Amino acid sequence: MTKDKTKWFTSWFDTPYYHTLYKDRNDSEAHAFMDTLTEYLNMPENGTILDLACGKGRHARYLNKIGFDVTGADLSENSIAFAKDFENHRLHFVVHDMCKPFGKQFDAVFNLFTSFGYFSHDEDNLKTIKAIKENLSEDGFAVIDFMNSEFVINNLIPEETKTVDDITFHLKRYEDNGYIIKDITFTADGEDYYFQERVRAFTLNDFVTLFEQADVFLLDIFGDYKLRKFNNKTSERLVMIFK
Numbered sequence: 001m002t003k004d005k006t007k008w009f010t011s012w013f014d015t016p017y018y019h020t021l022y023k024d025r026n027d028s029e030a031h032a033f034m035d036t037l038t039e040y041l042n043m044p045e046n047g048t049i050l051d052l053a054c055g056k057g058r059h060a061r062y063l064n065k066i067g068f069d070v071t072g073a074d075l076s077e078n079s080i081a082f083a084k085d086f087e088n089h090r091l092h093f094v095v096h097d098m099c100k101p102f103g104k105q106f107d108a109v110f111n112l113f114t115s116f117g118y119f120s121h122d123e124d125n126l127k128t129i130k131a132i133k134e135n136l137s138e139d140g141f142a143v144i145d146f147m148n149s150e151f152v153i154n155n156l157i158p159e160e161t162k163t164v165d166d167i168t169f170h171l172k173r174y175e176d177n178g179y180i181i182k183d184i185t186f187t188a189d190g191e192d193y194y195f196q197e198r199v200r201a202f203t204l205n206d207f208v209t210l211f212e213q214a215d216v217f218l219l220d221i222f223g224d225y226k227l228r229k230f231n232n233k234t235s236e237r238l239v240m241i242f243k
Contacts, residue, residue: 011195012184012195012196012197013055013074013075013076013078013079014076014077014078014079015078015195016078017167017186017188017193017195018195019056020164020165020167021162021164021169021184023164023165024164025058027058027062029225030058030059030062030112030113031062032225033145033225034059034062034063034066035066036225036226036227037110037143037227038063038066038068038108040227041108041141041143041241043068043107043108044107045067046067046068046069046090047068047069047107047108048068048069048070048071048106048107048108048137049063049068049069049070049071049106049107049108049109049110050070050071050073050102050104050106050108050109050110050135051063051070051071051072051073051110051112052073052098052109052110052111052115052132052135053073053074053075053098053111053112053115053116054072054073054074054079054083054093055074055076055079055083055113055115056079056082056083057072057079057082057083057086057093059110059112059113060072060083060091060093061083061086061091063110064088064090064091068090069090069091070090070091070092071092071093071094071102071104071106072091072092072093072094073093073094073095073096073098073102074093074095074096075095075096075097075098076095077095080093080094080095098111098128098131098132099119099124099127099128099131100127100131101131101134101135102131102134102135104135105134105135105136105137105140106135106136106137106140107137107139107140107141108136108140108141108142108143109132109135109136109140109141109142109143110142110143110145111132111142111143111144111145112143112145113145114145114146114147114199116128116144116146116202117146117199117200117201117202118198118199118200119200120198125200125202125210126210126213126214129210129211129213129214129216130214132216133214133215133216133243136243140243141219141241141242141243142216142241142242142243143239143240143241143242144207144239144240144242145237145238145239146202146207146237146238146239146240147180147199147236147237147238148223148230148232148235148236148237148238149180149201149202149203149238150203150232150233151232151233151234151235151236152180152201152236153175153180153201154233156173156174156175156180157171157173158172158173158174159171159172159173160173167186167187167188168186168187169184169185169186170184170185170186171183171184175201178200178201179198179199179200179201180198180199180200180201181196181197181198181199182196182197183195183196184196184197203232204221204230204232204238204240207238207240211242216242216243217242217243218240218241218242219241219242219243220240220241221238221239221240221241222237222239222240222241223235223236223237223238223239224236224237224239225237225239227239
């Protein structure tokens with residue numbers, strides 16, 4: 001089964017197999033990051049947060065748990081359907097295209113865990129930054145938590161096999177034409193599957209250019225979830241705070 005690579009994220013993210021492959025993600029690390037980030041931003045008590053490209057809502061649910069009014073938005077209908085089971089009067093989930101303004105302003109907009117750079121057309125990346133700007137209140141802050149592309153490229157594991165829940169995933173990683181690509185093949189329920197993840201290998205300089213075009217201001221840059229100094233050679237993450 002070959003999926004449309006032009007919008008791979010609309011198919012792969014909507015399958016149960018995506019969540020199977022990545023089920024071992026470190027929630028304790030994610031929670032600690034949210035604690036550190038909201039404290040650093042001095043978020044107002046009961047502040048409003050838009051978790052943009054929220055997936056099944058693991059960050060959004062924790063942000064709500066620690067006291068914030070959170071809206072999670074994602075293009076994946078299946079992920080949002082799952083997340084809606086956790087809704088309350090201060091936690092909501094909606095299907096939404098992050099290229100478009102949400103129509104409401106928030107104290108903070110978070111785009112976490114490399115949930116940017118999927119698009120085939122460069123204008124959609126710029127549209128997303130502009131939409132984030134429109135989603136911010138006057139005193140609000142935006143955060144993009146992206147991979148450090150240079151570090152990732154220099155440390156790529158070309159081929160790997162992972163078995164999760166009796167499904168053996170064969171992963172092949174490489175760089176091609178400005179994208180970091182992961183080919184994923186596996187067999188489940190007697191059917192062979194093939195998916196491909198494609199993420200633009202944006203560098204800090206690329207983001208600076210996007211921010212200038214969108215007329216937003218880059219305030220802080222960090223290299224990990226403890227908000228330590230960014231180093232383009234050794235940092236695993238590129239965490240940017242802007243408004």
